[in-house]
Amino acid sequence: MDGMVGSAAAPDTPVHVALHTSDVDEARAFCRKLFYGPLEVTPVGDLSGFAFDGDVVMLGSVTVGKISYGSDIHVNIADLETAYHVLAPLTGTLRSRHRGTTVLADATRAAVYRPVGAIDLDWPGDCRLMSVKVDRAALERELDATLDQRIVSPLLLGESFDMVDGPGRTWAALVRLLHSELCADDGLIRQPRMAARWRDMVVSGLALTVEHPYGVDEPAGLQGPRRPRTVKRALDAIHAEPWRQFTAGDLASSAGVGVRVLQEAFRQHVGMSPLAYLRRVRLDGVHAELSRSDAWQVNVSEVAYRWGFTHLGRFAGAYRDRYGVSPSQTLRERR
Structure with missing residues (x-):
């Protein structure tokens, strides 16, 4: 090779x-x-x-x-x-x-x-x-x-x-x-x-x-609500630095609104709170990295820390809830 x-x-x-x-x-x-x-x-x-x-x-x-x-x-x-x-x-x-x-x-x-x-x-x-x-x-x-x-x-x-x-x-x-x-x-x-x-x-x-049904004429039931600028600003901040230790206040400041306003906007337009969305982005990042790596190449703890998880016990539980397997299983099964 x-x-x-x-x-x-x-x-x-x-x-x-x-x-x-x-x-x-x-x-x-x-x-x-x-x-x-x-x-x-x-x-x-x-x-x-x-x-x-x-x-x-x-x-x-x-x-x-x-x-x-x-x-x-x-x-x-x-x-x-x-x-x-x-x-x-x-x-x-x-x-x-x-x-x-x-x-x-x-x-x-x-x-x-x-x-x-x-x-x-x-x-x-x-x-x-x-x-x-x-x-x-x-x-x-x-x-x-x-x-x-x-x-x-x-x-x-x-x-x-x-x-x-x-x-x-x-x-x-x-x-x-x-x-x-x-x-x-x-x-x-x-x-x-x-x-x-x-x-x-x-x-x-x-x-x-690629063809997709998400344009102006998409079928009823697929179209989602347009997101306000405040939500987009917070989303951009999350995706730019998903490993950063954001608080709800940090994200609200980046969006230019109060915490309660941002939380309500996220519930309405994203379907979850800002911090829940941040955790999902981090979990998806860890999962993608583990899925393309061999067990001898990476350490689960190091990957989790790199994506912003500081409490490994809570991370492992959240990972299993989302993917149905442990992080180490993902690493072993994608060899």
């Missing part, structure tokens, strides 16, 4: 990992480690041509890989849970089944996957593709901010989009450029501030490219 996923890497520090192998088990372990734990890769037919080629870059909430197997395979993935995903073939045609819909993805059309629902892929040997993983919280937060209203989670996204014309063409080109630049050692994107901006462009570009 080229490169290593390190726990000390800053969120905007690019990580590049590559693997070229004819060993099926090694290829399967590589994909599980960098994308999803519950992933099964099963060769179909003759294995003589099996030649896995994976070139993956990670940048905070975005993981982009150029992947091919060299021979026909079948891939099955359980619920993604913590991410949205796009498969954009460069060559060949991928047959994808997700949530009762079959998509034939090729160089003209990408397949899109929501966090809920198993994924079933028939992946021919001549198919080489860009595999793009976007953390669930990052995409939902981006669409929420773009629309300035509450959204349904997980997002009700379309199952595919066009990569020949319109926004899809631009987004696919951006992803390819991001990948090639992060694979190099001397590009401008290696500067942390530039890397963060490119990462944000990939997330915001996807939010604007």
